[in-house]
Amino acid sequence: MSDDKYHYYKQIVELGQVITSEINLNKLFHVIMEQINQIMQTERCSIFLHDPDKDELYSHVSTDLKKNEIRIPTSHGISGWVFQNKKALIINDPYNDPRFFQKADKITGFKTRNIMCIPLINRDNICIGTLQTLNKKQAQFFDKDKDLLTAASHYVVIALENAKLYEDLKLLDKARERVVHHISHELKTPVSIILSALTLINKRLADTEYTGLDKTIQRGLRNVHRLIDLQGKTDDILTKDVVIAAQNQQNLIHLIESMVFLLDNVKDSDGRFSQLIPLLLEQVESLIPIEEISNEEIAVKAFIETICNDARQAMGNRKISITCDLDNNISLFMDKSILIKACKGLIKNAVENTPDHGSIIVSTKFTNDKIEIKIQDYGVGITRENQGLIFGGFFHTQDTSLYSSKKPYEFNAGGSGADLLRIKTLAERHGFDINFNSTRCRFLPGDMDICPGNIEKCKNIASFSECRSTGGSIFTLQFQS
Numbered sequence: 001m002s003d004d005k006y007h008y009y010k011q012i013v014e015l016g017q018v019i020t021s022e023i024n025l026n027k028l029f030h031v032i033m034e035q036i037n038q039i040m041q042t043e044r045c046s047i048f049l050h051d052p053d054k055d056e057l058y059s060h061v062s063t064d065l066k067k068n069e070i071r072i073p074t075s076h077g078i079s080g081w082v083f084q085n086k087k088a089l090i091i092n093d094p095y096n097d098p099r100f101f102q103k104a105d106k107i108t109g110f111k112t113r114n115i116m117c118i119p120l121i122n123r124d125n126i127c128i129g130t131l132q133t134l135n136k137k138q139a140q141f142f143d144k145d146k147d148l149l150t151a152a153s154h155y156v157v158i159a160l161e162n163a164k165l166y167e168d169l170k171l172l173d174k175a176r177e178r179v180v181h182h183i184s185h186e187l188k189t190p191v192s193i194i195l196s197a198l199t200l201i202n203k204r205l206a207d208t209e210y211t212g213l214d215k216t217i218q219r220g221l222r223n224v225h226r227l228i229d230l231q232g233k234t235d236d237i238l239t240k241d242v243v244i245a246a247q248n249q250q251n252l253i254h255l256i257e258s259m260v261f262l263l264d265n266v267k268d269s270d271g272r273f274s275q276l277i278p279l280l281l282e283q284v285e286s287l288i289p290i291e292e293i294s295n296e297e298i299a300v301k302a303f304i305e306t307i308c309n310d311a312r313q314a315m316g317n318r319k320i321s322i323t324c325d326l327d328n329n330i331s332l333f334m335d336k337s338i339l340i341k342a343c344k345g346l347i348k349n350a351v352e353n354t355p356d357h358g359s360i361i362v363s364t365k366f367t368n369d370k371i372e373i374k375i376q377d378y379g380v381g382i383t384r385e386n387q388g389l390i391f392g393g394f395f396h397t398q399d400t401s402l403y404s405s406k407k408p409y410e411f412n413a414g415g416s417g418a419d420l421l422r423i424k425t426l427a428e429r430h431g432f433d434i435n436f437n438s439t440r441c442r443f444l445p446g447d448m449d450i451c452p453g454n455i456e457k458c459k460n461i462a463s464f465s466e467c468r469s470t471g472g473s474i475f476t477l478q479f480q481s
Helices: 003-020 025-040 077-085 103-108 143-206 214-238 245-266 273-287 300-314 336-352 418-430 464-468
Strands: 042-051 056-062 071-073 089-091 115-121 127-136 295-299 321-325 331-335 359-367 370-377 433-439 472-480
Touching (some): 042 077, 042 143, 077 089, 077 127, 300 370, 336 370, 418 433
Antiparallel strands (some): 056 071, 089 115, 295 331, 370 472, 433 472
């Protein structure tokens, strides 16, 4: 291979490496234009993309033009001709060519001496725009230059379409976030009103001899609290640092509506308006939560013991051992409410994935200038396929019917998967890490393989200790000391 051909291929390979190393559109094209100017020995480069809605070409990225500064119909200019005909052009005397769009030079103050323009054609043979280089520094453009730029253009097309796909995915993600935000916001008022109504009905029935609705009301209250819990997790996941004033205004409107409802329901009952105060406060807290960051020193041992005791009480009749192995001398300086949400969520997750007669160990240690809180369960574990998805958002591995009727802390009750996403979001927002490793129970290799939820009922093992060796998960929180 001659030195010229070697240099030619080397330049193309290097350009390809640059393109595949960057996905941000603005950064990507800035590098590409610099590389093409270097390869082609030109002063300027521009990309014009097609706007199908207006049937125009617009300057997308250029070293001499601002984004979207120049728009031309596809029937005008050298770029328009190249776009329409899908053929490359070399114009070494542009001011004597009627197709040259002289307005661009007038706008930018740049003097164009020669142009080479090629079509950008994708794999479907659709022209999506043009790539042009201006003012070859030491000579005119020749056919070998056209061949080189055409080869480079294939990488540009790939980059454009990859970047467009990436931008579309980001827009889709933002749209999805807005939808979830809207749903979460709209849930606040009706859920709060339903809770208040059921609470009032329950209180009034307590003063009567009628008991036929007790179970129904308790079931309703339980599910309303479940919705409130899910809505709170969604808020933690989606809440931004800046609260938009319009949202506060809308919250206030909803708050007033709820107050009116409560007044209508309380004023004619027994005249004891003192009952209204806690209900109004509950409405305020649920509709306009004010969460300020308040850092404090936390004695981790006492804190974890409290969280574990709360979990033991919350899981009711579940037969699960929660033991602690805690360092006496570890303390953290952070917002206590954040640590409660993280630790409570992980222990709850462990309980819901551990069968009865199983065990959970919560431990702490100081290592490598970091404080670790580890929650280890000997439950069913997570399949390898799902381990990359559990922090992805509202992820669950089983059919909704398997957990929709379960209470918190029951086996397999962790249906929505919001707890782990919430903790991951809190970690990113407040500067700590969450890691995990998991081994799926070898007797339950797939998502649809169901554990009976009680080791005594498992037909695959002979003892409780044998279950401990079949699977489980470890979640670790790490904090800077």
